[in-house]
Amino acid sequence: MQDKDRDLSGYRLSLAQETLANAKLCMDNQFYRDCINRSYYAAFYAIKAVLATESVDFKRHKDAVGYFNKKYVANGIFSREAGKRLGRLKMVREESDYSDFFIASKEDAEKQYETAELIIKEAKKY
Numbered sequence: 457m458q459d460k461d462r463d464l465s466g467y468r469l470s471l472a473q474e475t476l477a478n479a480k481l482c483m484d485n486q487f488y489r490d491c492i493n494r495s496y497y498a499a500f501y502a503i504k505a506v507l508a509t510e511s512v513d514f515k516r517h518k519d520a521v522g523y524f525n526k527k528y529v530a531n532g533i534f535s536r537e538a539g540k541r542l543g544r545l546k547m548v549r550e551e552s553d554y555s556d557f558f559i560a561s562k563e564d565a566e567k568q569y570e571t572a573e574l575i576i577k578e579a580k581k582y
Contacts, residue, residue, distance in 0.1 A: 461511050468505035472498045472576050479569050488560035489552050495568040496549035499542060502572075502579035506534075509582075521546060534578050541571040 479494035500517065503524045507513060514520040521542060529539030545568055551558050 458511070461508050465505045465508040468501050468508055469576075469579060472501035472505060472572075472579070475501060476569075476572050476576060479572060483562075483565045483569055486562070488562060488565040489558070491565035492549055492552045492560055492568045495565070495572040496545050498572040499545055499575040502576045503528075503542070506579050506582055517546070528582075533582065534575075538575055538578050542575060545571045545575075 475494050476498035479491045479498055482488070482491035482494055500520070504513070504520060506528060507520060507524065512523065514523065524534075525539050525542070528534045529536060529542075548564065548568060552560055552564075
């Protein structure tokens with residue numbers, strides 16, 4: 457891994473952790489939709505940190521998530537559980553952000569937050 461890739465990966469991982477802290481603030485203050493959004497982005501930045509280690513990047517979220525699942529989850533580098541939960545995290549975030557009548561619950565927010573924690577934890581290990 458080149459120094460620039462290591463630096464970018466580290467930056468993205470710290471952005472993931474900062475965004476996760478924002479998700480926690482949102483959850484604690486009952487802004488559940490915002491918690492769902494921030495949880496997704498925390499996990500997304502963590503997977504982008506992993507992709508940076510091999511100088512890979514994508515403009516579209518679905519491409520980054522798809523590549524991550526194909527390369528890292530399917531090959532056992534990250535757990536299948538993380539891959540499944542990442543897919544759900546993405547789906548719920550899209551519903552929450554784009555569906556006019558989506559009502560976010562505390563339980564939804566907690567599940568999404570826990571998923572982001574799991575993905576960041578695995579990304580740190582990697």
